[in-house]
Structure formats: structure tokens, C-alpha cells
Amino acid sequence: MITEQPTFKALADPTRREILRQLADSDMTIAQVSNNFDMTRAAVKKHLTVLSDGGLITVRTRGRERVNALNPEGFAPVRDWLVFFEQFWDDRLTDLKSAIEKNQPND
Amino acid sequence: MITEQPTFKALADPTRREILRQLADSDMTIAQVSNNFDMTRAAVKKHLTVLSDGGLITVRTRGRERVNALNPEGFAPVRDWLVFFEQFWDDRLTDLKSAIEKNQPND
DNA sequence: TTGACGTGATACCAAATGGTTTCATATATA
DNA sequence: TATATATGAAACCATTTGGTATCACGTCAA
Numbered sequence: 001m002i003t004e005q006p007t008f009k010a011l012a013d014p015t016r017r018e019i020l021r022q023l024a025d026s027d028m029t030i031a032q033v034s035n036n037f038d039m040t041r042a043a044v045k046k047h048l049t050v051l052s053d054g055g056l057i058t059v060r061t062r063g064r065e066r067v068n069a070l071n072p073e074g075f076a077p078v079r080d081w082l083v084f085f086e087q088f089w090d091d092r093l094t095d096l097k098s099a100i101e102k103n104q105p106n107d
Numbered sequence: 108m109i110t111e112q113p114t115f116k117a118l119a120d121p122t123r124r125e126i127l128r129q130l131a132d133s134d135m136t137i138a139q140v141s142n143n144f145d146m147t148r149a150a151v152k153k154h155l156t157v158l159s160d161g162g163l164i165t166v167r168t169r170g171r172e173r174v175n176a177l178n179p180e181g182f183a184p185v186r187d188w189l190v191f192f193e194q195f196w197d198d199r200l201t202d203l204k205s206a207i208e209k210n211q212p213n214d
Numbered sequence: 215t216t217g218a219c220g221t222g223a224t225a226c227c228a229a230a231t232g233g234t235t236t237c238a239t240a241t242a243t244a
Numbered sequence: 245t246a247t248a249t250a251t252g253a254a255a256c257c258a259t260t261t262g263g264t265a266t267c268a269c270g271t272c273a274a
Contacts, residue, residue, distance in 0.1 A: 004124075005121055008118050008119050008124070009119050011118070011119070012116050014112055017115070017188070020192070024195050029220080031221085039263070039264090042223090045221075045222075045223095046262070047262085063220090063271065063272070064219070064220050064221070064270065065219095065221080065271095066220080075189065078185065078189055079189060079193075081124070082185055082186060084128075084131075085179075085182060086182075086186075120231090120232080136250080137251065138250065146232090146233070147233075148250090148251080149233085149235080149253090150233055152252075153231095153233085154232085170240095170241060170242070170250090171240060171241040171250050171251070172249095172250060172251080173250080
């Protein structure tokens with residue numbers, strides 16, 4: 001079973017969400033990502049590990065480099081979670097609509 | 108400007124996400140929510156405060172009670188965030204498709 | 215082969231987080 | 245009015261988190 005916890009946890013930090021946005025533009029090595037943030041490479045590496053644990057990115061080896069890329073499938077837990085509530089509100093609206101129509105049959 | 112940070116932060120904790128799911132069934136007072144978790148009312152109250160700060164729930168006073176309810180609008184930051192990436196992938200697919208058609212004009 | 219480069223991993227630290235207990239305050243009720 | 249109920253808030257604590265510095269290791273290039 002897929003647990004959604006690592007995914008939501010990974011998204012809780014603004015630096016990590018910014019990393020995802022940048023990876024949307026292009027895959028990047030750890031060093032490249034680090035250049036875009038005012039923190040050490042070690043700190044960025046930790047964030048990338050959390051993102052990887054959350055399934056939001058994949059990492060492939062290229063020589064001595066490690067290339068990070070978005071993993072579209074990793075976003076599924078968030079999508080599913082959101083759909084649960086949106087579906088719920090859709091049903092609520094449908095119920096409300098039918099209730100109104102029931103009380104106002106003269107449309 | 109709406110900052111998405113409090114929203115994502117609120118969603119990082121499994122207890123808080125479970126509270127949201129329960130509130131989808133019915134609005135609840137703090138005491139009612141507390142009854143569903145194995146922790147003190149004070150702890151639950153803290154979680155509700157975080158959810159409120161994140162705009163995910165609204166709280167109304169009813170006598171000496173405080174009734175917590177889902178706030179559909181509070182989910183917008185997550186929806187917007189997700190749409191950014193899904194749109195991105197849609198564009199990628201479109202680009203890929205047109206590139207393929209360009210190289211295979213004999214369809 | 216010998217550095218230089220890119221990364222992994224660990225120890226360490228301050229601050230944030232998630233929980234507790236305790237007490238104060240406001241409202242409902244006998 | 246006196247008491248019980250529902251909540252608010254603060255002090256406190258252990259653990260997690262997000263950062264640092266440092267060193268070890270594999271790979272590329274002269």
C-alpha cells in the first residue's frame with residue numbers, strides 16, 4: 001500500500017516545493033540545484049532525499065553525477081487526496097440542488 | 108497575496124489530514140473531534156489551530172462551544188499547486204505528440 | 215597515477231513540532 | 245448563585261527538522 005505521508009511531508013517545506021518547480025524546467029544534478037539556493041550542497045542533498053523518499057523525484061546516475069528529475073507518478077497521492085474532497089463537495093452541491101428542486105417544483 | 112505555506116504545513120501531519128476527513132462527514136466541536144483521537148483535547152486543539160491558520164477549516168462559536176467545519180476555499184492553494192505541474196505535463200505530452208507527427212507525416 | 219570534481223554520510227547544533235499538565239475564563243444549568 | 249461543562253492558554257518536555265562543517269569515496273582528466 002502506498003502511504004501518502006512521505007509525500008505530504010516532502011511538500012511541507014518551501015525550499016522543496018521550489019526545487020520541484022525548478023525541476024519542472026529541467027533535470028538537474030545536485031550541484032546545479034544547490035547553485036540556486038543560499039544553503040550548502042549538503043542541505044540541498046537532504047531536501048532531495050526527502051523528495052525522493054516522497055516519490056516526487058527520481059534520481060539517475062550519470063558518471064559521477066546524480067541527475068534529479070520530477071516523477072509525475074509521485075504526485076498521485078496529492079491528486080487522490082484532493083479528489084476525495086472535491087468529490088465530496090460535488091455530491092453536496094448535487095444534494096443541495098435536488099433539495100431545492102424538491103421544494104420548488106415550479107421551475 | 109495568499110501564501111501557500113500554512114496550507115501545506117497543515118497537511119503535513121497525518122492527524123490533521125484525518126481530522127479533515129472526519130469533518131467531511133460532519134462539523135464537530137473540539138470535544139467531539141478529541142473523542143476520536145488518542146490524545147488530549149489540548150493536543151487536538153493545537154492541530155485545529157494549525158488547520159485554521161492554513162485556511163482549511165473555519166470555526167464558529169455556538170454558546171460555549173466552538174464548531175469546526177471544512178473550508179472548501181482553503182483547498183485552493185493545493186489545487187493550484189497541483190494544476191501547475193499537471194498543466195506542465197500536459198504541455199510536454201502535446202509537444203511530444205507534435206514532434207512525433209512532424210517526423211511521421213504519413214499518418 | 216595523481217589530482218580535481220561530484221557526491222555520500224556522519225556528527226553536531228538551534229529551532230520547530232507534537233505532545234503533556236495545569237490553570238484560567240466563559241457559558242449553561244440546577 | 246453555585247457548579248459543571250467547553251474551551252483557551254501557558255509552561256514544559258522529548259523528538260524531529262533544517263541547517264552546518266567535515267571527511268570518505270568513486271569517477272573523470274591531465
